[in-house]
Amino acid sequence: LCLCFIVVEKGSPSSKNQKCKGKERGPPGKWTNKERVLIFSSRGINFRTRHLMQDLRTMMPHAKADTKMDRKDKLFVINEVCEIKNCNKCLYFEAKKKQDLYMWISNSPHGPSAKFLVQNIHTLAELKLTGNCLKGSRPLLSFDPKFDKEPHYALLKELFIQTFSTPRYHPKSQPFVDHVFTFTIADNRIWFRNYQIIEEDGSLVEIGPRFVLNLMKIFQGSFGGPTLYENPDFRSPNMHRREMRLAAAAKVREKQMVKEMQKGKKTSAKEDLESDVTADVFLTPAEEKPADIQTEAPEPKVVKKKQKAFKRQRMQMARR
Amino acid sequence: HFYLYEKVNIIHLHFIAQLQEAFAAGLLKPGMNVLVDKPKKLVNNVEGLKQCLADFRKDLPWVERLDLTNLPAANIISQAEEKASAPAAGELDADDDFQREMFFYRQAQATILEAMPLLNRHSIATKRPEDYFAEMAKSDQHMQKIRKKLISKQMIMERSEKAKKLREQRKFGKKVQIEVIQKRQQEKKAMMSAVKKYQKGMTDKLEFLEGDQKMNKESSQGSKKAVNKKGPSAKRKYKDQKFGFGGKKSGKKWNTKESYNDVSGFRAKIAHGKGGKKGKGGKQNKRPGKSVRKKMKNRS
Numbered sequence: 001l002c003l004c005f006i007v008v009e010k011g012s013p014s015s016k017n018q019k020c021k022g023k024e025r026g027p028p029g030k031w032t033n034k035e036r037v038l039i040f041s042s043r044g045i046n047f048r049t050r051h052l053m054q055d056l057r058t059m060m061p062h063a064k065a066d067t068k069m070d071r072k073d074k075l076f077v078i079n080e081v082c083e084i085k086n087c088n089k090c091l092y093f094e095a096k097k098k099q100d101l102y103m104w105i106s107n108s109p110h111g112p113s114a115k116f117l118v119q120n121i122h123t124l125a126e127l128k129l130t131g132n133c134l135k136g137s138r139p140l141l142s143f144d145p146k147f148d149k150e151p152h153y154a155l156l157k158e159l160f161i162q163t164f165s166t167p168r169y170h171p172k173s174q175p176f177v178d179h180v181f182t183f184t185i186a187d188n189r190i191w192f193r194n195y196q197i198i199e200e201d202g203s204l205v206e207i208g209p210r211f212v213l214n215l216m217k218i219f220q221g222s223f224g225g226p227t228l229y230e231n232p233d234f235r236s237p238n239m240h241r242r243e244m245r246l247a248a249a250a251k252v253r254e255k256q257m258v259k260e261m262q263k264g265k266k267t268s269a270k271e272d273l274e275s276d277v278t279a280d281v282f283l284t285p286a287e288e289k290p291a292d293i294q295t296e297a298p299e300p301k302v303v304k305k306k307q308k309a310f311k312r313q314r315m316q317m318a319r320r
Numbered sequence: 321h322f323y324l325y326e327k328v329n330i331i332h333l334h335f336i337a338q339l340q341e342a343f344a345a346g347l348l349k350p351g352m353n354v355l356v357d358k359p360k361k362l363v364n365n366v367e368g369l370k371q372c373l374a375d376f377r378k379d380l381p382w383v384e385r386l387d388l389t390n391l392p393a394a395n396i397i398s399q400a401e402e403k404a405s406a407p408a409a410g411e412l413d414a415d416d417d418f419q420r421e422m423f424f425y426r427q428a429q430a431t432i433l434e435a436m437p438l439l440n441r442h443s444i445a446t447k448r449p450e451d452y453f454a455e456m457a458k459s460d461q462h463m464q465k466i467r468k469k470l471i472s473k474q475m476i477m478e479r480s481e482k483a484k485k486l487r488e489q490r491k492f493g494k495k496v497q498i499e500v501i502q503k504r505q506q507e508k509k510a511m512m513s514a515v516k517k518y519q520k521g522m523t524d525k526l527e528f529l530e531g532d533q534k535m536n537k538e539s540s541q542g543s544k545k546a547v548n549k550k551g552p553s554a555k556r557k558y559k560d561q562k563f564g565f566g567g568k569k570s571g572k573k574w575n576t577k578e579s580y581n582d583v584s585g586f587r588a589k590i591a592h593g594k595g596g597k598k599g600k601g602g603k604q605n606k607r608p609g610k611s612v613r614k615k616m617k618n619r620s
Contacts, residue, residue, distance in 0.1 A: 033384050058457050111376045124458060127469045134448065135455045141387035142431035148389060151369040158377050161387045168384050176448045177386065177439060182428045187414035195428045197446060200436055202393070202429035207457065220372055228369050230362040 033167035038082050038108075040066035041093035049093055049101050051123040055209045056091065058124070059194065060164065061136035061172035063091075075104075075223040082108040089163045090222075093118075100237045103213065105159060106222040112155060113222045116190075116213040117237065124208045131196030131205035133179040138166040139194075140180040147185065152218055152229040156190070157183075179207060188233045189214050383442050388434055392426030521571075526551045 039057055041049060045068075057063045064085055069078070071094070082090050092104040101121070106113030122129065141164060147157040164181055166173050182193045190213040195204040218229040235243075309317070412423050439446060448454075456463075517523050529551065552560070561572075588594075608616070 033380060107376060112372050125462070127466050130466050130470070132456050132458045132463060135457045138386060138444075140431055140435055141385070142428050143387065143389040144427065145389055145391055151366050151373070152364075155369050155373045155376070157389075158373060161385050162378060165385050165387065174448075174454060175445065177435075177444055177446050178448070180428045180431055182424050182431070184412075184424055184427060186412040186420060186423075189414070191414075191420075191424065193424045193428070195425070197432055200432070200446060202432050204425060204428055204432075218369070220368065226365075226368070227363045228365045228372060230364070232362050 029169040031167060031169040031171065035062055035089060035162060035165075035167050036085070036087040037063045037089040037091060037163055038066055038085055038087040039063045039091045039093075040081075041068055042071045042095060043068045044071070044098055045093060045095040045101070046098060048121050048123065049095060051125060052121050052209055052211065053093060055124040058135060059139070059209075060166060062166055062170050078104075078106075078223050079108055091163065092223075102216075104223065105163060107159065107162070108222055111222060112159065112218060112220055112228065113225075114156060114159065114218045115216045117216060117234070118211050118213060119189075120210070120212045122208055122210045126208060129206050129208035129210075131179075131198075131207035133196050133207055134174045134176060136166070136170075136172050137174040137176050137178050138168070139164065140177055140197075141165055142180055142182040144184045147183070152215075153185065155218065155228075156215070180204070188231070382438070383444070386435070388431045390427065390430045390434060392423055393430040393433065394426075 037060060039053055039060075041053055045053075053065075057065055064087055066081060066085065069081070069092075078090060078092055082088070088108045090104070090106050090108055092106075094102040094104065096102065101118040103116045103118045104113060105116070141161060143157055143160075147153045160183060178197050180195050180197060182191075182195065184191045184193075191210075192213065193210050194207045196207045198205060214234060215229075215231045216234050217227055217231070219225045220228050412420060414420055436446070514523075518526065
């Protein structure tokens with residue numbers, strides 16, 4: 001537990017554009033890198049996804065919001081929406097079956113796009129994520145060296161860099177760099193973390209949000225076009241759930257089969273044991289006794305009883 | 321168009337004819353043709369990916385992107401314990417939560433350590449000055465909540481620690497108590513046996529009293545002066561000797577070697593009868609001697 005890392009910031013949440021003593025809040029340089037990201041979702045998202053989207057918009061000052069899109073519309077409609085909003089990148093969250101969340105990241109007019117399955121979402125509001133940062137400060141981006149080894153990862157890295165890094169001198173940005181986004185590859189997934197830089201020697205606290213991206217496909221065009229890459233390790237959540245159910249069912253079926261076999265064994269006709277020839281070896285028949293039949297009833301026994309005198313009489317006799 | 325369809329049809333018919341022949345010849349048997357899943361071919365268009373990347377990438381100066389690629393910083397803890405740092409070399413185990421999170425943490429650390437000099441070169445600050453007020457990503461209210469939660473967690477831990485210590489103390493205290501009681505009992509026993517020994521005359525040392533006093537002195541800093549310095553007084557001793565300690569007289573009236581050899585109480589005149597009769601001239605009817613009495617008895 002690091003209690004010391006809680007520094008209640010001297011932030012005033014209400015006044016956003018509070019000027020400090022004589023310092024120009026707006027950065028002096030010109031904003032040249034015109035990146036704008038459109039972050040929005042489809043209908044049918046749950047609270048966690050909604051909060052994640054809001055958190056991403058908080059973290060990225062160069063992001064714009066839009067209303068929910070109906071899933072009935074084709075995906076390339078999104079390109080038009082982006083054009084209207086004058087955005088050149090897009091993060092689109094699609095929720096299916098109210099269970100699975102997919103994220104599209106794309107470079108809007110012509111560029112590549114990728115679809116991910118998002119898992120393990122933790123938002124900014126979780127009490128265990130104790131860090132904090134300036135709203136709109138620029139992030140450092142940290143990548144795993146594995147991103148350079150595969151061409152599809154290299155493409156994703158470029159996409160992430162262009163999407164997530166706040167352009168310099170953006171009007172809503174703060175000129176300080178006080179947090180770092182990490183993208184790591186583990187277990188064929190991309191893990192995203194956001195840390196606050198406390199000391200320059202490298203002590204960090206996690207701010208959040210955090211999520212895990214499971215790559216599905218990379219397309220050449222934005223929300224369409226030929227597939228450039230398909231992830232062989234990807235299993236759709238439906239298939240995953242189906243497999244679990246099948247496994248459970250198989251277990252039950254196996255148990256039943258075993259039970260039936262046992263039942264069958266019990267009730268099957270048993271063989272009659274043949275008479276054992278050797279069993280007669282040890283039989284020794286007893287000798288025959290002459291049958292003694294009594295025809296008359298036996299005489300009753302006569303019991304002679306000794307007539308003993310009473311004690312007093314015996315004493316008297318003895319005295320005489 | 322029509323021609324193509326016809327061609328396909330002809331080929332199809334040809335195929336069917338072949339099957340019929342095979343069936344007639346008895347070559348077709350059930351189970352010969354197994355339904356095999358065609359192995360799924362997954363797209364991995366490496367060339368396409370590279371081309372796309374080349375088209376798509378924007379060669380921005382580092383200051384715009386602020387990205388770094390690095391391995392995690394050395395794990396000091398595991399180095400200190402000399403554990404084989406498996407994740408550094410091989411695969412990171414995504415299921416071992418602690419290890420995985422430490423890996424991410426160290427990766428971020430390494431990035432910072434590398435980026436600091438670069439940022440300083442471009443004069444980008446990482447620490448905001450004290451008077452710079454700006455909106456934070458999480459509101460103050462939220463941070464207060466977090467703080468409260470952390471404090472409460474610590475309190476709970478402390479309380480459980482205290483409870484544990486108390487339990488230990490109680491056990492220990494009980495032990496100590498038992499020991500003290502036993503010690504006292506032993507002392508009492510020793511004292512009583514010493515006293516008995518003195519009573520019986522086995523030892524005429526009264527050190528057991530002194531021993532007790534010495535300890536008392538040590539413990540009570542001599543606040544109590546020794547009232548009976550040499551035990552009971554001489555008068556008391558004489559009386560005790562004569563009259564005993566209330567019933568323990570065994571052996572007191574026997575002769576010892578010294579008392580036997582002690583002839584100081586011998587009066588020769590009295591012993592030999594030469595002292596003369598006392599004033600009255602003795603008794604009128606003097607009791608006869610033992611032998612005379614015996615004779616009398618036998619006679620009667």
